[in-house]
Amino acid sequence: AHFLRRAVAFGAYVLEHIAQQPAYDVVHVRSIWSGFPLAQVKSEYGFKLLYEVNGLPSIEMKYHYPGLVGSQNNDDGDIVARPSLLDKLKEQEIATLHAADAIVTPSQVTAAYITSLRVAADKITVIPNGFDEEQFGKSDEWPSEREQSPMPVILYVGTLADWQGLDVLLHALALVAAERPCQLRIVGRGRKRQRKLLLKQAR
Structure with a gap:
C-alpha cells in the first residue's frame, strides 16, 4: 500500500509541475505512475509524450510486491495474483501506450508484447541496452x-x-x-x- 501511495503521489507531483512550468515540447516518462496522468493532459498542455518501456507493473508487480496484489503460489509453484489491481494497471498501461507519440524499449520481446495490445508498431523503437566492449575483451592472461x-x-x-x-x-x-x-x-x-x-x- 505504501508503494502505491508513493506512486500516486509522484503522479500528482508531476502534474503539478507541468501546470506550473512553461510549456514543454516533449515529456519523457518511464512508468505509468507519471505516464498515465500525463497522457490525460497532453492535449491540454500541447506536449509530445515519449514513453520508455523497460517493464510493466501489470506483469512485474506480482513478483516484486506479492503481498500488495494478493499474490500467492499455485499448485505448480507459479505466482498468481488477484486480477482486480493488475487489470486496472493493465488498462492504464494500454491507455498510456496508445496515447504516447513515441515508445522506446530495449527489448524485441517487449516491443512484440506492446504491438499485441494493438499499439501501432511504427511508433515503437527498440534500442538495445549498451555495453562496454573493453570490459569483455579477450585477455591472453585469462x-x-x-x-x-x-x-x-x-x-x-x-x-x-x-x-x-x-x-x-x-x-x-x-x-x-x-x-x-x-x-x-x-x-x-x-x-x-x-x-x-x-x-x-x-x-
Missing part, C-alpha cells in the same frame, strides 16, 4: 575454459526474476545433458528467495 574442457558452456546474463524463464532453461538443460555433457553458468542479481529456488530446481 585461461580459456574451452581449452580445458570440450563440453559446451551456456551463459545466462540477467536478473533472476521469476518471469525470465530460468526454470524453463534448467529443464531444457537437463534434456540436453541427457544427450551430452554441458554446463550452465548464471550471472545476475536476484533475491535470496530466487537464488534458493534456482538451486532447488538445479538439483
